Amino acid sequence: MLWVDKYRPRTLDKVMVHKEEATNLKNLIAQGDCPHLLFYGPSGAGKKTLIMALLREMFGSSAEKVKVENKPWKVEAGTRKIEVELTTVSSNHHVELNPSDAGFQDRYVVQEIIKDMAKNRPLDVAGNRGFKVLVLNEVDKLSKEAQHSLRRTMEKYSAACRLLLCCNSASKVIEAVRSRCVNIRINSPSRDDIVDVLMFVAKKENLILPPELAGRIAHHSNRNLRRSILCLEACKAKQYPFTADQEVQTTDWEQFIVGLANDIVTEQSPKKLFQVREKLYELLVNCIPPEVILKRLLDELMKKLDSELKHEVCHWAAFYEHRMQQGQKAIFHLEAFVAKFMSIYKKFLINTFG
Numbered sequence: 001m002l003w004v005d006k007y008r009p010r011t012l013d014k015v016m017v018h019k020e021e022a023t024n025l026k027n028l029i030a031q032g033d034c035p036h037l038l039f040y041g042p043s044g045a046g047k048k049t050l051i052m053a054l055l056r057e058m059f060g061s062s063a064e065k066v067k068v069e070n071k072p073w074k075v076e077a078g079t080r081k082i083e084v085e086l087t088t089v090s091s092n093h094h095v096e097l098n099p100s101d102a103g104f105q106d107r108y109v110v111q112e113i114i115k116d117m118a119k120n121r122p123l124d125v126a127g128n129r130g131f132k133v134l135v136l137n138e139v140d141k142l143s144k145e146a147q148h149s150l151r152r153t154m155e156k157y158s159a160a161c162r163l164l165l166c167c168n169s170a171s172k173v174i175e176a177v178r179s180r181c182v183n184i185r186i187n188s189p190s191r192d193d194i195v196d197v198l199m200f201v202a203k204k205e206n207l208i209l210p211p212e213l214a215g216r217i218a219h220h221s222n223r224n225l226r227r228s229i230l231c232l233e234a235c236k237a238k239q240y241p242f243t244a245d246q247e248v249q250t251t252d253w254e255q256f257i258v259g260l261a262n263d264i265v266t267e268q269s270p271k272k273l274f275q276v277r278e279k280l281y282e283l284l285v286n287c288i289p290p291e292v293i294l295k296r297l298l299d300e301l302m303k304k305l306d307s308e309l310k311h312e313v314c315h316w317a318a319f320y321e322h323r324m325q326q327g328q329k330a331i332f333h334l335e336a337f338v339a340k341f342m343s344i345y346k347k348f349l350i351n352t353f354g
Contacts, residue, residue: 004229007201010064012053016197017046017189017225025054028182034058034131036154036163038139038178040170041186044224047166050186051135054164058133059093066091075112082108094133100141104328107146114153117161132161139165140172151176172325188223191215197225198232207236212244220248253288254296261300268342273335280334290330294321294337301341309348316340 009015015022028034037054039047055063070087084105089096095117099109117134142150154163154177165181167173189197195214202209209232217235221228234249235242260279263272283293298317302310317337324333 002230003201003205003233004226007204007229008049009053010056012050012057015046015050015053016200017193018050018186021050021184021186022053025050025184026057029054029058034133034162036158036165036181038165038167038170038173038181038183039186040140040167040173040183042188042224043168044221044226045186045188046225047186050184051164051166055091055094055133055135059091063091063093073109073113075108084109084113086113094135096135096137098137099146100138104143106142107149110142110146110149110153114150115157131159133164134161135164135166137166138168139177140167140169144174147174147177151180154180189225191218191223194218194221194223194225194228198228201229201232205236208241210242210244213242213246213248216248220250253283253286256283257293257296258300261297261304264301264338264341265304265345268346273339273342276338277331277335280331280338284331290324290334291321294324294334297337305345306348309344312344313341316344 012022012026039051041047052063066089068087068089070085072083072085074081074083076082082105084102086097086099086101086109097113099106099114102109114134114136117132136150139147139150150163151174153161163181165173165177170178170183170185195211195218198214198217199209199211202214213235214232217228217231221231231249235246238249239246256279260276263279264276266272280293284290294317298313301313305313320333320337320340323336324330327333
């Protein structure tokens, strides 16, 4: 088992990061009921950990006895029937799924599948609270139609169902949904918090971890706790005993983007743009999120730029990131950003060196 799962806090009392939020959640459900909740914050901050600890607090250890199913659902869309295949993780008390996996059919998932789940109210017996919990991931990636359907579901089946919504950006969730939930912001853990968790994991594994290495892992992870623990495990696999100046392991896709940035700066031509497009496809088919690709590529390119170009390049990165959120094909916008960067950079080189 990966350390990130092995040492994940199982209860709200054992949460090391976001203790205040954990205490507030515990007080909330101690009142005997649970409202709809919206957890939002950056990736790797601890949203899913808090949600799973909350479920265990509400339903006991049986909430961890889950089964994973990948099954087709037949939903009616006007005069035709659509088959949608989704992966769900469920226990006797909750169902977890990602409606955005259905793509443009996400509104049918919300309208029919979630409605069907919400109808099946559990018996109010010992150990049960009389309602079922639906955990919906990546709510910010749902279409506006799906989000409006979600609002109606929240209102109609609130007696039988509670929704725990999870997303990275609350600004992409419509106000009608946000206003019907208790909004809980999960900030990225501080560098000191990450170092404390890494030292805790190392102690549990009977490892001697130099504070200098823990600090560099925390800095390298960009305040992503999940990534920090994975990085610590990778360092252990690479070399142990640890040394204070040991190199921090980076992932293959990060190294790939470093090489991609070097290619872009080395040559600006249609031929090179075509080669870059192939590498962008390679990242996308390996399930690296397009927003992450754009952000990491921008970081690497900024290291190679003169200060007078940085503002303009950041402007266009933000422009194409916004366009990517509005559109469907991420590759178009990633390639457009690279083409724009090549144009700006080549013009700069011509003006500077003739």
